[in-house]
Amino acid sequence: MINKKFLVLIIILLVSVFLIAKYRGGGGGSGSMVGPELNQVTESPQPTPTPTPREFKFDSSTDLKQELDFINPQVLDSDFEGLE
Amino acid sequence: MKIIIAIFLLTIVFPFTVSAQSFSEEVLDRINQQVCNRFEEDLKKMAAIMEELREREGITETRVAFGGVDTPIKSADYQITYAAEAIAYQRAQKYSSASRLRSTLGVLKGKILQAKEKVSIAL
Numbered sequence: 588m589i590n591k592k593f594l595v596l597i598i599i600l601l602v603s604v605f606l607i608a609k610y611r612g613g614g615g616g617s618g619s620m621v622g623p624e625l626n627q628v629t630e631s632p633q634p635t636p637t638p639t640p641r642e643f644k645f646d647s648s649t650d651l652k653q654e655l656d657f658i659n660p661q662v663l664d665s666d667f668e669g670l671e
Numbered sequence: 672m673k674i675i676i677a678i679f680l681l682t683i684v685f686p687f688t689v690s691a692q693s694f695s696e697e698v699l700d701r702i703n704q705q706v707c708n709r710f711e712e713d714l715k716k717m718a719a720i721m722e723e724l725r726e727r728e729g730i731t732e733t734r735v736a737f738g739g740v741d742t743p744i745k746s747a748d749y750q751i752t753y754a755a756e757a758i759a760y761q762r763a764q765k766y767s768s769a770s771r772l773r774s775t776l777g778v779l780k781g782k783i784l785q786a787k788e789k790v791s792i793a794l
Contacts, residue, residue, distance in 0.1 A: 592672070643719035647727065651720050652794050658713045660783045662776045666702050667769060 699766045706776050707762050710783055714758065717751055717790050724793060747789040754779075754786045 645654065721744070725731075730744065761779050766772040 643716045645719055645723040647723075649723060651723060652791070654716065655720055655787065655790055655794065658716055658787055660710050660713050660780045660787075662706060662773060662780055666706055667773065 695769075696765065696767050699769060699772050703764070703766065703772060703776070704762060707758050707779075710779060711755075711758055713783055714751060714755055714786070717747075717786060720790060721747055721751065721793070743789070743793040747786070747793040750782075750786040750789040754782045757782050 645651065725744065728744070757779055761775065764775070766775075
């Protein structure tokens with residue numbers, strides 16, 4: 588009886604180690620139990636490309652106060668829509 | 672026996688929760704970079720305004736980054752530099768909570784608005 592329980596425990600541990608190794612090591616393919624969205628997580632994250640910010644240049648005819656008024660930094664709710 | 676089954680179920684569920692959290696962190700990082708890009712553009716515009724202002728005023732001395740902010744123009748330059756450093760710091764941070772990210776981006780927005788106020792005074 589004790590040996591049977593011990594055997595079951597060993598099998599459970601082996602299965603859990605296998606599953607953890609699979610999902611951490613980039614799991615995917617036909618044998619995967621999760622959807623493609625979660626499969627993508629196991630791939631190495633690519634660096635987010637930073638687009639080059641626009642360069643601004645003003646001349647003597649520019650209304651600097653008006654240009655400054657156009658500046659309006661905001662954190663929008665639409666920025667966080669990707670989490671839904 | 673029940674304990675063994677419970678442990679088994681836990682080990683099945685655990686990889687899923689780990690994967691979900693990693694996915695969320697990647698999305699939060701993307702959002703962080705996106706907002707920082709927008710803030711950086713605002714800051715570049717402010718820097719260009721100051722550049723033009725100095726040209727109009729005939730100021731050619733080196734910009735101040737570490738103090739000596741005794742004039743409105745120097746104060747504005749200092750605040751813009753400070754905000755730019757804050758954006759660079761924000762870009763390097765990693766978040767696992769959307770509310771925490773939103774909060775720190777709000778603080779960053781405040782620094783940019785502060786820089787805008789100083790530029791407005793200089794103008």
